[in-house]
Amino acid sequence: MGGYVQGVLVLLAINVISAYAAYLPIAAGQLNLGIAGFMAIGAYLSAYLTNELGVAVLPAILAASGLTGLLALVIAVPVLRTSGIYLALATFAVGQIVEATILNLRIVGGAAGYPVSHYVGLPMIAGCAFGVFVLVFVLFRMRFGLCITALHDDAAVADLLGVNVRAYQTAAFALGSAIAAVAGALYAHHFSYIEAQSFNVLLSIYIVLYVLLGGTQTIWGPLAGAAMFTLLPELLRVGAEWRYVAFAVILIATMAARPQGLVTAAPLRRLFAARRAAP
Amino acid sequence: MTESGTLLSIEGLSKHFGGLTVIEDLSFTVRRGARMALIGPNGAGKTTVFNLITGAYTADRGRILLDGGDITAVPSHRRVRHGVARSFQNIRLMAQLSALENVILGQQGGAHGLLGALQPVNLLPRNRWRAAARDALAAAGLADYADLTVAGLPYGIQKRIELARAVMAAPKLMLLDEPAAGLNPTETRALERQLAVIAETGVTLLLVEHDMQLIGSFCDRVVVLNFGRKIAEGTPTSVRQDAAVREAYLGTQAE
Numbered sequence: 029m030g031g032y033v034q035g036v037l038v039l040l041a042i043n044v045i046s047a048y049a050a051y052l053p054i055a056a057g058q059l060n061l062g063i064a065g066f067m068a069i070g071a072y073l074s075a076y077l078t079n080e081l082g083v084a085v086l087p088a089i090l091a092a093s094g095l096t097g098l099l100a101l102v103i104a105v106p107v108l109r110t111s112g113i114y115l116a117l118a119t120f121a122v123g124q125i126v127e128a129t130i131l132n133l134r135i136v137g138g139a140a141g142y143p144v145s146h147y148v149g150l151p152m153i154a155g156c157a158f159g160v161f162v163l164v165f166v167l168f169r170m171r172f173g174l175c176i177t178a179l180h181d182d183a184a185v186a187d188l189l190g191v192n193v194r195a196y197q198t199a200a201f202a203l204g205s206a207i208a209a210v211a212g213a214l215y216a217h218h219f220s221y222i223e224a225q226s227f228n229v230l231l232s233i234y235i236v237l238y239v240l241l242g243g244t245q246t247i248w249g250p251l252a253g254a255a256m257f258t259l260l261p262e263l264l265r266v267g268a269e270w271r272y273v274a275f276a277v278i279l280i281a282t283m284a285a286r287p288q289g290l291v292t293a294a295p296l297r298r299l300f301a302a303r304r305a306a307p
Numbered sequence: 308m309t310e311s312g313t314l315l316s317i318e319g320l321s322k323h324f325g326g327l328t329v330i331e332d333l334s335f336t337v338r339r340g341a342r343m344a345l346i347g348p349n350g351a352g353k354t355t356v357f358n359l360i361t362g363a364y365t366a367d368r369g370r371i372l373l374d375g376g377d378i379t380a381v382p383s384h385r386r387v388r389h390g391v392a393r394s395f396q397n398i399r400l401m402a403q404l405s406a407l408e409n410v411i412l413g414q415q416g417g418a419h420g421l422l423g424a425l426q427p428v429n430l431l432p433r434n435r436w437r438a439a440a441r442d443a444l445a446a447a448g449l450a451d452y453a454d455l456t457v458a459g460l461p462y463g464i465q466k467r468i469e470l471a472r473a474v475m476a477a478p479k480l481m482l483l484d485e486p487a488a489g490l491n492p493t494e495t496r497a498l499e500r501q502l503a504v505i506a507e508t509g510v511t512l513l514l515v516e517h518d519m520q521l522i523g524s525f526c527d528r529v530v531v532l533n534f535g536r537k538i539a540e541g542t543p544t545s546v547r548q549d550a551a552v553r554e555a556y557l558g559t560q561a562e
């Protein structure tokens with residue numbers, strides 16, 4: 029495999045992981061615009077654990093993910109008191125606070141950035157992406173997934189049916205943040221250098237777009253969206269300087285043709301029903 | 308828990324929205340096993356009473372006792388565990404889910420906590436939660452619709468799926484907000500049969516309904532509300548002849 033293909037696949041895997049980080053809260057009806065902030069926390073935590081404390085890479089990534097999840101639980105207490113556009117603003121602010129804090133943290137290099145000593149390659153990153161997918165797949169086939177869908181569709185009814193809306197929203201937010209930390213940590217260990225600006229709000233918006241374009245109704249949406257956003261610009265390289273124009277046109281056409289996202293629930297259900305009916 | 312005759316007891320309940328009094332000092336009781344109707348002109352506060360019983364609204368004054376226990380301060384998502392389930396005036400199913408998945412959601416009252424969240428309802432092809440939901444749909448005569456997405460199903464079928472979902476909570480008291488609204492006579496008869504089956508299992512039913520024919524044939528007791536107060540109570544026949552009820556619906560007769 030050439031270096032170019034490998035580089036694209038690394039980006040694809042990291043983007044898939046971050047797409048699922050955004051998907052969990054979006055599936056529960058919450059727009060989290062602070063994903064990049066949680067990626068930064070994961071990246072810096074994992075880098076610090078390996079650089080300064082000599083922790084091995086995989087345990088460091090898992091610990092960074094767990095700690096970020098716990099931090100997200102605390103942040104969820106005030107942030108999830110808001111909803112809709114105010115929740116988007118609150119999470120946006122969380123991302124800004126993280127970025128500003130890192131810029132001023134001397135022990136991880138501050139504005140000069142932070143070199144990361146332990147390298148991870150494609151097999152590890154692809155393995156993590158697969159692991160995250162399996163985790164989300166299994167979770168969404170448990171009652172957890174049904175409840176998340178229910179409170180996205182009609183939180184008032186979900187509540188009356190007995191769903192603890194606040195608990196499920198908090199779980200989706202924290203779990204999403206923990207997954208974001210994995211994406212951030214892998215990015216840090218692969219590119220061997222991180223700085224606060226790598227995790228700015230534009231990244232958060234891109235990640236949310238993966239999910240919205242891919243489709244929020246099923247767990248296949250984030251996969252499709254991340255793949256489209258990563259691979260399409262590469263395929264369009266033949267168009268030289270016109271490639272971003274072509275990319276934008278294709279995105280707009282996709283939104284017009286598939287307003288609910290590339291992958292929606294109803295055709296998938298028909299597909300599976302047809303397969304079951306066939307002998 | 309004693310087997311007393313009263314299942315639900317509403318005592319001096321009041322609810323205001325700003326300066327608007329919606330429910331004022333309302334008291335009534337529902338006997339265990341009853342099929343009671345709550346009627347009244349538009350704006351009488353019928354749906355508000357439902358919202359107070361399910362906990363969607365908190366009462367300003369008064370108490371709600373269910374099976375002898377005070378549930379006035381119990382959060383709404385926990386009331387289903389105390390035995391309250393409801394259906395809605397406008398269908399409130401999860402449109403993107405299948406009928407079966409909607410009914411599985413009805414089991415939520417018995418599936419709280421982390422262990423509940425991790426029940427593999429869609430992960431394993433056969434499990435007891437799916438089986439129970441399938442049985443409930445079959446009992447309601449809806450087995451054929453189990454795996455179809457709810458959004459495309461006829462209105463009458465969706466109403467009955469909503470009932471099947473409410474049954475899954477194994478409620479003591481089921482609140483039905485205008486179950487027959489928007490149904491044609493054939494669909495209403497199918498609904499009445501399903502309600503009778505539910506009632507025979509010992510579930511107490513409280514209906515808000517405008518279809519007096521359905522109330523006459525199905526209900527054994529009626530409470531009449533007007534402007535948030537109870538103005539009459541009795542059998543369907545007796546309230547129909549009550550002077551105060553006629554006045555509330557038709558206005559006073561000119562002398």
